[in-house]
Amino acid sequence: MQALTRPSDYVDASSSQSEPDAPINAPKLGFVGALRFAWRQLTSMRTALLLLLLLAIAAVPGSLVPQRSSDPNGVIQYFRDNPDLAPFLDKIQMFDVYSSPWFSAIYLLLFVSLIGCIIPRTKHHYQAMRQRPPRTPARLGRLAVHREQELVGGSTGEAIEAARTLLKKSGYRTEIYTGRNGEVSVSAERGYLRETGNLVFHSAMVLILVAVGFGGGFGYAGQKVIVEGQSVVNTVGDFNSFNPGRFLNTESLAPYLLKLDKFDVEYETKNINAYGQAIDYTAHVTSRTPDGKTEKHEIKVNEPLRIDGTNVYLLGNGYAPKVTVRDPEGKVVFTDSIPFLPMDTSLTSQGVIKIPDGLAEQIGMIGFFYPTAAQLTSGAFTSNYPDLVYPMLTLNVYSGDLGINDGAPKSVYSLDTDKMTEIAGRTIAKDGGTAPIKLMPGQTEALPNGLGTITFDDARTTIKPDDFSGSVARFASLDIHRDPTQIWVGLFAVLILLGLLTSLFIPRRRVWIKATERPDGRVLMEYAGLARGEDPGLREAVDNIAERHIRSLGAVPEEAREGNVEA
Amino acid sequence: MTLDLFSVWALWSAIALYAISFVAFSFDLARRSAEVTAAADRAAEEASAQAAGSEGGMLANAAAGSRGGRAAGGTLTLEENHAGSVTASRSISLRIGVSLAVLGFLVHLAAVITRGVAAERVPWANMYEFAMTGTAVIVAVFLIALTRVDLRFLGAFIMGLIVILLGLASLNFYIEVAPLPPALQSAWLVIHVFVATTGTGFFFLGFALTALQLIQARREAAGTALTAKRFRFMATLPSSQRLDNLSYRVNIIGFILWTFTLIAGAIWAEAAWGRYWGWDVKEVWTFIIWVIYAGYIHARATRGWRGNRAAWLSMIGAATVLFNFTVVNLFFKGLHAYSGL
Numbered sequence: 001m002q003a004l005t006r007p008s009d010y011v012d013a014s015s016s017q018s019e020p021d022a023p024i025n026a027p028k029l030g031f032v033g034a035l036r037f038a039w040r041q042l043t044s045m046r047t048a049l050l051l052l053l054l055l056a057i058a059a060v061p062g063s064l065v066p067q068r069s070s071d072p073n074g075v076i077q078y079f080r081d082n083p084d085l086a087p088f089l090d091k092i093q094m095f096d097v098y099s100s101p102w103f104s105a106i107y108l109l110l111f112v113s114l115i116g117c118i119i120p121r122t123k124h125h126y127q128a129m130r131q132r133p134p135r136t137p138a139r140l141g142r143l144a145v146h147r148e149q150e151l152v153g154g155s156t157g158e159a160i161e162a163a164r165t166l167l168k169k170s171g172y173r174t175e176i177y178t179g180r181n182g183e184v185s186v187s188a189e190r191g192y193l194r195e196t197g198n199l200v201f202h203s204a205m206v207l208i209l210v211a212v213g214f215g216g217g218f219g220y221a222g223q224k225v226i227v228e229g230q231s232v233v234n235t236v237g238d239f240n241s242f243n244p245g246r247f248l249n250t251e252s253l254a255p256y257l258l259k260l261d262k263f264d265v266e267y268e269t270k271n272i273n274a275y276g277q278a279i280d281y282t283a284h285v286t287s288r289t290p291d292g293k294t295e296k297h298e299i300k301v302n303e304p305l306r307i308d309g310t311n312v313y314l315l316g317n318g319y320a321p322k323v324t325v326r327d328p329e330g331k332v333v334f335t336d337s338i339p340f341l342p343m344d345t346s347l348t349s350q351g352v353i354k355i356p357d358g359l360a361e362q363i364g365m366i367g368f369f370y371p372t373a374a375q376l377t378s379g380a381f382t383s384n385y386p387d388l389v390y391p392m393l394t395l396n397v398y399s400g401d402l403g404i405n406d407g408a409p410k411s412v413y414s415l416d417t418d419k420m421t422e423i424a425g426r427t428i429a430k431d432g433g434t435a436p437i438k439l440m441p442g443q444t445e446a447l448p449n450g451l452g453t454i455t456f457d458d459a460r461t462t463i464k465p466d467d468f469s470g471s472v473a474r475f476a477s478l479d480i481h482r483d484p485t486q487i488w489v490g491l492f493a494v495l496i497l498l499g500l501l502t503s504l505f506i507p508r509r510r511v512w513i514k515a516t517e518r519p520d521g522r523v524l525m526e527y528a529g530l531a532r533g534e535d536p537g538l539r540e541a542v543d544n545i546a547e548r549h550i551r552s553l554g555a556v557p558e559e560a561r562e563g564n565v566e567a
Numbered sequence: 568m569t570l571d572l573f574s575v576w577a578l579w580s581a582i583a584l585y586a587i588s589f590v591a592f593s594f595d596l597a598r599r600s601a602e603v604t605a606a607a608d609r610a611a612e613e614a615s616a617q618a619a620g621s622e623g624g625m626l627a628n629a630a631a632g633s634r635g636g637r638a639a640g641g642t643l644t645l646e647e648n649h650a651g652s653v654t655a656s657r658s659i660s661l662r663i664g665v666s667l668a669v670l671g672f673l674v675h676l677a678a679v680i681t682r683g684v685a686a687e688r689v690p691w692a693n694m695y696e697f698a699m700t701g702t703a704v705i706v707a708v709f710l711i712a713l714t715r716v717d718l719r720f721l722g723a724f725i726m727g728l729i730v731i732l733l734g735l736a737s738l739n740f741y742i743e744v745a746p747l748p749p750a751l752q753s754a755w756l757v758i759h760v761f762v763a764t765t766g767t768g769f770f771f772l773g774f775a776l777t778a779l780q781l782i783q784a785r786r787e788a789a790g791t792a793l794t795a796k797r798f799r800f801m802a803t804l805p806s807s808q809r810l811d812n813l814s815y816r817v818n819i820i821g822f823i824l825w826t827f828t829l830i831a832g833a834i835w836a837e838a839a840w841g842r843y844w845g846w847d848v849k850e851v852w853t854f855i856i857w858v859i860y861a862g863y864i865h866a867r868a869t870r871g872w873r874g875n876r877a878a879w880l881s882m883i884g885a886a887t888v889l890f891n892f893t894v895v896n897l898f899f900k901g902l903h904a905y906s907g908l
């Protein structure tokens with residue numbers, strides 16, 4: 001019977017004793033027999049265990065090597081640092097471990113094994129729940145936990161009826177049996193919930209995997225960098241990058257608009273040890289839904305905005321200096337706020353400005369922005385505070401071919417200078433060339449070679465000479481996600497936890513109470529218990545029941561007269 | 568004196584108290600070894616005295632050997648089968664050890680609390696604070712366990728490791744109080760990290776029990792002669808089966824807390840990073856630990872794996888927990904860059 005309920009190599013009361021330790025081997029298997037054998041192997045405890053351990057080992061390499069999914073730049077860097085090793089690692093999918101066929105194979109096998117384990121157990125558990133508690137063993141004295149007491153007077157029937165009431169009250173399912181020699185007994189079992197919990201736990205794991213699979217297929221994630229005053233519309237075309245699930249209908253996105261009104265940052269100023277550390281980011285946004293309704297919201301790092309079935313997360317921020325470029329006649333050829341990527345905690349930031357049209361040559365600029373500029377002894381600048389105390393923008397200027405005319409997509413954050421010449425910059429300045437352009441908000445400088453002028457626009461409407469706060473706009477990078485199954489994953493996770501708690505802490509046990517009438521008229525009461533699964537409290541429970549029972553009959557319990565265990 | 572400074576002083580005082588407690592516990596173990604030797608001598612004497620008479624008595628066996636064996640029908644709760652054991656007498660050093668551990672814990676707790684008050688937040692937001700609070704939880708779990716089960720024989724083991732951990736953390740991880748970065752400002756910091764730390768405390772206790780279990784199992788396998796040279800005090804400790812049951816109970820509590828940690832971490836990651844699971848380095852290792860302990864639980868229910876093999880899995884699990892806290896925090900690059908170093 002046990003072999004049906006649980007894998008054949010499950011250690012349990014009966015199986016561990018009666019069955020040999022060797023795997024079940026049936027000689028001369030037919031094809032079906034071979035299949036059945038393979039299936040039994042796959043759904044055995046040993047296989048499940050090995051697959052679990054294999055899964056743990058297989059998860060390790062993904063933490064040693066950067067992964068494309070979580071750290072794409074790290075992968076690029078890794079290729080650069082290990083040009084010989086990286087291509088080989090890439091071949092065995094070391095940069096995509098968690099979506100690789102070999103990793104998937106392990107967990108899929110594990111889950112097949114799991115399903116093969118759950119189904120028969122569920123069936124059996126269902127039957128077990130409808131069965132009557134088993135017949136009372138003839139000799140209770142052979143059980144692990146056993147005690148007896150003699151009663152003077154009273155009848156066996158009465159005693160057992162009282163025992164039954166008591167056990168029922170304690171949550172046992174009971175059945176009364178009469179033995180061959182007229183002894184009456186009650187057989188009781190409790191803790192079916194243990195197995196239920198175990199099955200819920202294992203099933204919830206399968207369900208989580210299914211939900212995760214579906215969620216990935218029907219959801220999407222879009223990233224957008226927005227500067228204060230700008231907005232994003234939740235449509236595929238408006239994102240900087242967009243990752244749709246395989247089954248996503250891209251027409252189905254809720255077309256709301258989010259405008260970044262203001263981005264606030266709070267810095268630590270009291271604690272000297274952490275001076276200038278950011279302690280709060282708040283993106284103030286206004287949403288407008290297609291029905292024309294507008295609403296104000298705040299988004300913080302741990303407080304995403306939940307809107308129209310999507311979640312909007314604040315994942316990054318920085319400065320977006322606004323520059324305007326004019327040709328020698330003063331005609332504006334370019335004006336925009338450019339998000340600069342922060343490079344350190346004081347927000348020294350780097351950005352790229354490309355001017356493909358309107359000037360005599362194509363121009364590219366690599367800019368550095370220092371919210372609070374300070375000059376190092378080497379002459380280079382750095383920022384020593386993240387807020388706008390003494391903002392400065394420096395630009396290295398390149399002219400030539402930007403390489404964007406061939407239509408290949410180019411990152412807005414990088415400049416390919418292969419076909420360009422540096423016409424202003426620190427390196428060429430050493431050899432007598434033009435120094436980098438240096439600008440503070442509101443200032444204008446000439447571009448080299450008489451190409452025109454560039455202005456670092458001040459974002460403020462009223463300008464105070466010694467206070468630069470607000471002079472440069474900030475940007476926020478927002479992620480908009482939809483994951484329709486996220487809530488299911490959460491629900492199954494809770495089931496996992498509840499199932500685990502019930503299955504590990506609810507004891508499943510059988511208790512028997514037997515009354516035998518002695519020739520001298522006395523009644524011998526026997527109490528015995530058997531654990532099904534881990535059950536450290538069995539002895540205590542049997543003692544407790546025995547004592548309550550004896551007291552309920554109006555007798556005084558003797559000191560535990562135990563069975564064979566403490567003999 | 569600032570609160571933070573007070574906290575540092577309190578922590579060093581706690582380390583000192585724990586160290587003395589460690590000495591007292593070690594003294595107790597030495598005493599146990601001596602008693603075992605004495606019992607062995609007595610047994611030998613009596614055996615030679617009776618030599619002519621009968622088969623000779625394994626007297627020591629009778630001392631506390633409750634010989635259960637497997638009862639009919641069997642049960643997963645392994646029964647005591649503890650031959651060759653000696654009941655240790657009561658000892659003052661043991662009581663000193665426990666008292667000093669309690670005192671040390673109170674001072675330790677004061678250090679944790681003042682650190683939290685100084686920082687105006689929960690005191691577990693960087694490596695130094697994780698170590699400080701985590702070790703306090705380990706000691707608390709140990710002391711609370713003592714009220715229910717006599718695990719005092721673990722004292723030397725626990726105190727020794729706590730002294731090493733706290734010493735290393737104080738010397739290498741100390742940083743001054745700093746406010747929380749926005750990513751850590753969440754109720755989940757309080758819950759997720761605290762539960763993770765508590766889970767670690769249980770795994771740690773399970774580790775100590777398992778280590779003893781493995782030693783005990785070797786001793787038992789080598790026969791139960793009391794004259795064995797090494798680890799004589801082991802004869803006064805519970806049988807390997809009982810240690811196995813104890814460590815299992817401790818480990819499954821750890822496992823449940825770890826499961827909760829995993830789930831709570833995913834909920835937090837969803838709010839902070841926009842996805843509940845992204846195979847970030849720390850997520851990977853939390854997962855690995857979880858899977859290893861799931862393996863351990865399975866191993867204990869798998870024929871051929873019970874006992875020593877399962878115990879080794881529990882040891883590997885504990886090693887990964889330690890690895891996760893130290894190497895992963897310090898050297899692996901990921902989103903969980905909160906070591907503060």
Ligand code: HEM
Pocket residue numbers: 006007010043044045048052110111113114115117118197198199201202205499500503504533858861864865867868
């Ligand atoms: C997806 C991988 C799996 C994980 C993470 C896992 C995890 C666990 C955990 C944590 C427990 C202890 C809690 C409880 O008793 O409910 C457990 C118990 C159990 N699992 Fe799994 N399991 C997995 C797959 C399997 C498979 C494939 C089988 C069948 C071959 C299986 C059979 C069992 C059995 C029989 C128990 C009860 C053990 C006992 O009574 O101590 N599990 N599992």
